[in-house]
Amino acid sequence: MASQPTLKQLRYLCAVAQSLHFGKAAKACFVTQSTLSAGINELEQVLGAALLERSNKQVLLTDTGRKTVARSQHILSDIEALKEDAIRAQTPLSNSVRIGIIPTITPFILPRVLPTLHKDFPNLQLLIREDLSENLASLLLQGELDVLLLALPYPVNNTTSYHLFNDPFVLAYPTGHPLGEVKQLRTRDLKGHDILLLENGHCLRDHALEACKLQSSQLSLAFEATSLHTIVPMVANGVGISLLPEMAINEGILSGTKNVSTKEFTESGVWREIGLLWRAKSPRDSEYRLLGEYFKNNSSSE
Amino acid sequence: MASQPTLKQLRYLCAVAQSLHFGKAAKACFVTQSTLSAGINELEQVLGAALLERSNKQVLLTDTGRKTVARSQHILSDIEALKEDAIRAQTPLSNSVRIGIIPTITPFILPRVLPTLHKDFPNLQLLIREDLSENLASLLLQGELDVLLLALPYPVNNTTSYHLFNDPFVLAYPTGHPLGEVKQLRTRDLKGHDILLLENGHCLRDHALEACKLQSSQLSLAFEATSLHTIVPMVANGVGISLLPEMAINEGILSGTKNVSTKEFTESGVWREIGLLWRAKSPRDSEYRLLGEYFKNNSSSE
DNA sequence: GCGATGCCATTGGAAAAACCGATCAGTTAC
DNA sequence: GTAACTGATCGGTTTTTCCAATGGCATCGC
Structure with a gap:
């Protein structure tokens, strides 16, 4: 014996209330009159209350029935x-x-992407959390985040990654610095120079070192900064050189800054890869691919 | 293929949302894991949306799932x-x-019953409609009213009646009127006198005539009044005699009136019967009997 | 009167579904 | 490797749902 009303029973009841006629109500519910009758009876049983007052002439709603x-x-x-x-x-x-985004990407990609994104997907609500890759990965696996915008490779179990584009590292040096004389800049030219990088935990640091095929020990690490925006004035003041992501420069991180020059590397592969990451089992896989495609098409400066 | 979510499915979903574990959720729902799994699958099918993100490690809610x-x-x-x-x-x-009540009862019974009724049944909401018996009967049958308080007998098809008490008719006459001299008043003494009754449609009129075993033709009908309260001053002014229900007198319809005397009949049966009436098939039959019992015990003046 | 009609309730059997136990497939832990 | 867990899947059984037919009751029309 069921002890809870069924949606079907409620539908039957409403149908009867409308026509005040079992036969018509049954037709409206696409069942026979007997089925509907049984359903109503069962509902009354469950509620322990008479909902309808039947006579041969007419059907009436009781007070409880009306409510x-x-x-x-x-x-x-x-x-x-x-x-x-x-x-x-x-x-x-x-x-x-x-979406989780690392701080070395956020300010250089969102201003470019967000406005048109909202225009093209007006029903998309992008909730952004900025943190270090490690924390973001943890949140992703806990289900607190749906997708990450990271510098790859960043190994996370059971995730799917989606390549967006490569973001070259560009040398930034105080105007007049000896490296400004080098015509064909190569990563090995950096050896021995005072170099400013972000503090530990920022993947930009690791990716920069890796891209330049350098060990920490091969560099003179002048200072560990907490954000790219604080590195720029330090370079300008001659504290050292640095490696800046091209997307930051394109987005104008140097605008208004004097005494800082930049130079691209002539080698290939001196970049970090930017990509999306999501749980491999996510049922929204295709949506995230679509989002990735959108980022790919709309985040470059061309 | 069902196209509507089932309550059971929603219960399964909520259980999974709570424990994020199919097995535990199944136990909480007193079904096996396979049953619950199938239920969730069907719900997702019906909604055309992934609600849960399953991996071997954990279960997560999707955005749609959370909502x-x-x-x-x-x-x-x-x-x-x-x-x-x-x-x-x-x-x-x-x-x-x-409840529907006729105008020749309402003012003489409600003031006595209502206050204690509300005290004894605080959750009872008595909705009162005053009208002539004929109209009330029609409303009762239409289901617009639940129970009637009438003078009986009043024949209505498919109804149950409940006797409350007899309400004797009392002769009211201008002080000094010849009928005041009669020691043992009998109904036949009324013949030939100018008698004031309510206009047609009021059952009080018919019941009074019937109780006195009189035909309209045997009486000199002085005037047809619209309410008992207008009859009293007419009697006082000597327009004629009248028959008043005892309950009206008990309730003080004569208070403050001079020149009107009353005299009871010595015969038995000179009364109208007061009773309740409701649709025979009403599922609240027992409630109405209870209500009747209450009226019976609380409406007399003793 | 008296059969025809219309109403809802009930019944018995057939069709559908819900459900379970067992198994599968994939991952983690050791 | 293996054992332990996860949710998914598969047959088979049980349960429920549903229908067509029938029943009981009152009314309507003649």
């Missing part, structure tokens, strides 16, 4: 809304996407 | 409330009762 019908209609329309919304929400990139 | 869980919890608690309220409402006389 129950009103509540049922609310519940049924709630169910309908739940379903409709869930289905509607399946349009790609129409819900919230919780 | 669906929230809505489901609301719906489930609504269902619970519907059930609870319907059950609670079954306490006798705890809902609204729509």
Whole structure:
């Protein structure tokens, strides 16, 4: 014996309330009269209350019946809304996407991408969390974040990565620095110079070292900075040289700064790879690919 | 293939959302894991959306899943409330009762009954409609009223009647009128006198005539009044005699009136019967009997 | 009167579903 | 490697749902 009302029963009840006729109500519910009758009976059993007053002549609602019908209609329309919304929400990139981005990317990609993103996917709510790769990866695996925008490779178990583009490292040096004389800049030219990098934990640091095929020990690490924006004035003041991501320069990190020159490396491969990362099992895989494609097409300066 | 979410499915979903573990959720729902798994799958099918993100390690809610869980919890608690309220409402006389009363009863019974009624059944909401018997009967059959307080007999198809008490007719005459001299008043003494009664449609009129075993033709009908309260001053002014229900006198319809005397009949049966009437099939039959018992015990002047 | 009609309730059997136990496939832990 | 867990899947059984037919009751039309 069931002890909870069924949605079907509530539908039956509402149908009867509308026509005050079992036969018509049954037709409206696409069942036979006997089925509907049994359903109503069971509902009354469960509620321990008479909802309808039957006579051979007519069907009437009891007081409890009237109230129950009103509540049922609310519940049924709630169910309908739940379903409709869930289905509607399946349009790609129409819900919230919780994205984690590392601080060495955020300020140089969002200003370029966000405005058009909102225009192209008006129903997408991008929730952004900025943190170090390690913390973001943890949040991703906990399900607190949906997708990460990182410098790759960054190994995380059971994740899918999506390559966006390569972001070359550019040498930044105080104007007049000896390296300014080098015509064909190569990474080995950096050896022995005072070099400013971000503090430990920032993957930019590791990627820069790796891209330049350098060990920490081969460099004179002048100072460990906490953000790229604090490195620039230090370079300008002659504290040392640094390696800046091209996207930061394109986005104007040097604008208004004097005494800092830049030079690109002639070698290939002196870059960090920028990509997206998400849980491999995520059912929104295709959405994230779509998001990736969008970033790829809209984040470069061309 | 079902196209609507089931309450069971929503319950399964909420259980999984709570423990984030199919096995534990299944146990909480008293089903096997396979059953729960199938239920969740079907729900996702119906909604056309992934609600949960399964991996071998953990279960996570998707964005749509989170929203669906929230809505489901609301719906489930609504269902619970519907059930609870319907059950609670079954306490006798705890809902609204729509009662119809004729104008020759209302003012003489309600002031006496209502105050204690509300005290004894605080959850009873008595909705009162005053009209002629004929109109009330029609409303009763239409289901617009639940119970009638009438003078009986009043034949209505498919109704149950409940005897409350007999309300004797009392002769009211201008002080000094010849009938004042009669020691043992009998109904036949009325013949030939100018008698004031209510206009047609009021059952009081018919019942008075019937109780006195008189035909209209045997009386000199002085005037047809619209309410008992207008009859009293006419008697006082010597327009004629009248028959007043005892309950009206007990309730003080003559208080403050001079020149009107009353005299009871010595015969038995000179009364109208007061009773309740309701649809025979009404599921609240026992409640109405209870109400009747209450009226019986609390409407007399003793 | 008296059969025809219309109403909801009930019944018995057939169709559908829900459910379970066992197994599978994949990952983690040791 | 193996054992331990995870959720998914597969047959088979049990349960539920559903229908068509029937029943009981009152009314309507003649």
